[in-house]
Amino acid sequence: MEDRKVVTIEDRIPTLKAQRKQRANRRLVVYLSIFFFLILLIIYFQSSLSHIRNVEVSGNNYVSDQEIIQLSELDNSVSFWNLNTEKVEMKVEESKEIANVTVSRQFPATAKVKVVENARVAYLKKGSQYFPILQSGAILDALPKGDTPVSAPILMQWNESTELSDMAGELRKVNLSIINRISEIHYTPDGDKAFNLTLYMTDGYEVKTSIADFSEKMNSYPLIVEKLKDKAKGVLYLNEGSWLEPYEEVPTNDEEKKESS
Numbered sequence: 001m002e003d004r005k006v007v008t009i010e011d012r013i014p015t016l017k018a019q020r021k022q023r024a025n026r027r028l029v030v031y032l033s034i035f036f037f038l039i040l041l042i043i044y045f046q047s048s049l050s051h052i053r054n055v056e057v058s059g060n061n062y063v064s065d066q067e068i069i070q071l072s073e074l075d076n077s078v079s080f081w082n083l084n085t086e087k088v089e090m091k092v093e094e095s096k097e098i099a100n101v102t103v104s105r106q107f108p109a110t111a112k113v114k115v116v117e118n119a120r121v122a123y124l125k126k127g128s129q130y131f132p133i134l135q136s137g138a139i140l141d142a143l144p145k146g147d148t149p150v151s152a153p154i155l156m157q158w159n160e161s162t163e164l165s166d167m168a169g170e171l172r173k174v175n176l177s178i179i180n181r182i183s184e185i186h187y188t189p190d191g192d193k194a195f196n197l198t199l200y201m202t203d204g205y206e207v208k209t210s211i212a213d214f215s216e217k218m219n220s221y222p223l224i225v226e227k228l229k230d231k232a233k234g235v236l237y238l239n240e241g242s243w244l245e246p247y248e249e250v251p252t253n254d255e256e257k258k259e260s261s
Helices: 009-046 065-072 085-092 162-171 214-219 221-227 253-260
Strands: 054-058 098-106 110-117 120-126 129-134 154-156 182-187 197-201 206-209 234-238 242-246
Touching: 054 065, 065 085, 065 110, 085 098, 085 110, 120 162, 162 182, 162 214, 206 214, 214 221, 221 234
Parallel strands: 054 110, 120 154, 154 182, 206 234
Antiparallel strands: 098 110, 120 129, 182 197, 197 206, 234 242
């Protein structure tokens, strides 16, 4: 039989001590790591490193990035982690030109502001100035001198009356693709006649219609014009029904005078 080596307790004590020391050292390293990590977190949250350092704005066309940032009140004094997105959204939506806002965070220190603007459905002309009218019905300050209206009709012979308010309400219900086809809208009331609006379209038609149910009539405009594509351009009357008078059949002012004499 082989001799078995007997290890006495005295021989094992140094090994046990070494193992206990290793475990103690590992625990110390873990505790120190946690301690320094917490210290770093405290320093991070107390310093400007945890604040917003960049604001990205998107979706805007008419309202400048700087104006939106000013409305949001986002700057490097705002904590990235304590950012109240709903509160910021409410601040930006105070602008008449903004319809909707979404604010989000992007690590490590960026706030993203995505806006949807109220569309400009028309421009009210007063003298040489143009006042944008939004789909919400709000009328903005005049465009800066030298700026010209784009992608929306110009309202001519209007003043800030009930009719204009009604017209703005109708315009916001018209499809934007149709709004872009209208060049000018003239307010031309004539006694008790049903047609108090004259529209000049970018496709060559002149439209006579009224404020009442304007949006419903104009939203059917593309279908009506499609049926008339083989006919000569002219004056299109839109009321309870629709009919076309080709330009060559529309009497001129001289002809009207001769007929009345």
